[in-house]
Amino acid sequence: MISMSSYGQLSKKEPIMKKSIKVLASLAAVFAAVTLAACGASKDDSSKSATAKIKDNGKIVFGVKQDVPNFGYKDPKTNKFTGVEIDIANKIAKDLGVKAEFVAVTAQTRGPLLDNKQVDAVIATFTITDERKKTYNFTTPYFTDEAGFLVKKDAGFKSVSDLNGKTIGVAQSSSTKTGLAALAKEKGISFEYSELPDYPTLKTALTSGRIDAFSVDKSILSGYVDSKTEILGEGFAKQEYGITTKKSNTELASYLNKQIETLKSNGELKKMTDKYNLKDATAK
Secondary structure (H helix, E strand, O other): OOOHHHHHHHHHHHHHHHHHHHHHHHHHHHHHHHHHHHHHHHHHHHOOOHHHHHHHHOEEEEEEOOEEOOOEEEOOOOOOEEOHHHHHHHHHHHHHOOEEEEEEOOOOOHHHHHHOOOOOEEOOOOEOOHHHHOOEEEOOOOEEEEEEEEEEHHHOOOOHHHHOOOEEEEEOOOOHHHHHHHHHHHHOOOOEEEEEOOHHHHHHHHHHOOOOEEEEEHHHHHHHOOOOEEEOOOOEEEEEEOOEEEOOOHHHHHHHHHHHHHHHHOOHHHHHHHHOOOOOOOOO
């Protein structure tokens, strides 16, 4: 049986308990509102297209080469990027109403940087192949080239057959080695290979005699020709370059593809390649 004094104490506590319940209810309501707002914001953000997000950020980040004269080259004196791929990227950024930001990539790093979303797209002499299409989106080609060989003039090499049994330097993770294997089979000859990290290293290896020839796309080789070297006339393995995006980023891929198609149809792309004396392999 509850005594009168105990009953009095309970009566005094009742208003306090009611106030506590009201406070907790208010806090719960606030928490629910904040949670819903956050969910709504997240939903709105996730529903935005890739190009809309780029516009919100005010920039589009491109992975580009820094060691390929005429395509993507970073001047060590000015730290500025130049080349036809830089011009294309800047044009795309301008049409989007944003700034183009450049991140230097190599054949080994361009894929991982895309996968990790550190770049929005890659425009870095990235050759389109059926195998790569399984992993990435590619635009229609903005430039078509063919692979070739840079050799020393005093070596006496005049044809591909002269390179039988010789050591050919290629960039790591490039598609050149695959093309060379097919060429060797076609010619009934063989090559030794030396895979090096980048083009300047390959040129140094050629100069020092560590390799007999430096093989990559001819337009890239043209940036490394000097008074003691030359590009063999014979070429092989057509190379088509496309702008690359993450496989899941289909909206941006479609936008970039339309941009390249427009640049090709209105003649602006040809003006860009002519600026660097680049001749597309498909040009008549």
